Amino acid sequence: MELDNIERYLEKYFEGSSSIAEEKALQDYFAGAEEHIAPHLREYAPVFRYFSRSRDETSTREIRIGTGRRKKHVYGWLSAAAVVAIAAGIWFSGYTSRDKEAEARLAYEETVQALYMIGENLNKGTARMEYLEEFDQTKKRILPERELQ
Amino acid sequence: MPFKDKLFRLAKRLLTSTEEAEDALQEVLLKLWVNKGKITAYRSVEAFAVTTTRNYCLDRLRSKQASNLKLAHSNYTDEASSLQRQVEARDSVSLMHKIMQGLPEQQKMVLQLRDVEQYEFEEIGDMLEMNPASVRVALSRARKAVREELIKKHNYGVG
Structure with a gap:
């Protein structure tokens, strides 16, 4: 009776249509002592024994994911520190750039002032040149012949 | 993690060596940890973990094949x-x-x-x-x- 079931389960097993419960029954049947297994089915025993034995294998290496949590904590602090650093950076860079701007404006104004001074002096120079021209013209009028020679 | 050993066994089935399987398990668990926000959206955490393991191992095998490296399995015995x-x-x-x-x-x-x-x-x-x-x-x-x-x-x- 039980053998009938086993044969039927085995047939279903190879067709992929057996249920988990039927497969468990097969594994139990083949896990028993060799003499309790029907001789014509003995060749299937290694399959089921192998699969049940495979289930007992476990990883021996200890895996710590806890380090991940600590790392995350560090990230939290790191990001806080980064925010502070960036804020300070922006603040100071803003400060210095404003400082530089004022400096540049001052330099510009000084330059403009200096250029005005040069311009004024130049104008004074040309005013003097007018006298020179006057002198030249009178000279020409007084000494026309000599000039022609 | 209750299904850690199942992931390990699948990795070992694919990668053959215990060492490689343990490396894979470590990587996969780290990935799961990093994606733990996304996992809850999945139908089953276990299924997601198995899929991640499968993908990792197949990638590993593919890159090994590409670089022409042989798997270093300790439990392989020469048929000679x-x-x-x-x-x-x-x-x-x-x-x-x-x-x-x-x-x-x-x-x-x-x-x-x-x-x-x-x-x-x-x-x-x-x-x-x-x-x-x-x-x-x-x-x-x-x-x-x-x-x-x-x-x-x-x-x-x-x-």
Whole structure:
């Protein structure tokens, strides 16, 4: 009776249509002592024994994911520190750039002032040149012949 | 994590060596940890974990193949030693191990997930991104392949 079931389960097993419960029954049947297994089915025993034995294998290496949590904590602090650093950076860079701007404006104004001074002096120079021209013209009028020679 | 060992066994089934499987497990668990926000959106955390493991191992195998590196498995014995082979032939469990190693990845995975871990077809379908009907077909094919190899080796050993 039980053998009938086993044969039927085995047939279903190879067709992929057996249920988990039927497969468990097969594994139990083949896990028993060799003499309790029907001789014509003995060749299937290694399959089921192998699969049940495979289930007992476990990883021996200890895996710590806890380090991940600590790392995350560090990230939290790191990001806080980064925010502070960036804020300070922006603040100071803003400060210095404003400082530089004022400096540049001052330099510009000084330059403009200096250029005005040069311009004024130049104008004074040309005013003097007018006298020179006057002198030249009178000279020409007084000494026309000599000039022609 | 309750299914940690299942992930380890699947990784070992695919990568063959214990060392490689443990490396894979570490990577996968780290990935799960990093994506723990996303996981809750998944139907099953376990299925997601198995899918991640499968993808990681297959990538690993592919990159190994590409770089032409051989897997460093500690439990592989050269077939050159006939004495060794005789001893192993007597040990039916290691014979099964050899047969399993010779199967294509897909068949290894369905056998591992069904016959070792005893998942339902729907669950395996989720894990391997297949529909349950094709899981059943793949499983039947894999089981028949194992039977064929077993009979072949058995006859060879006897004769």
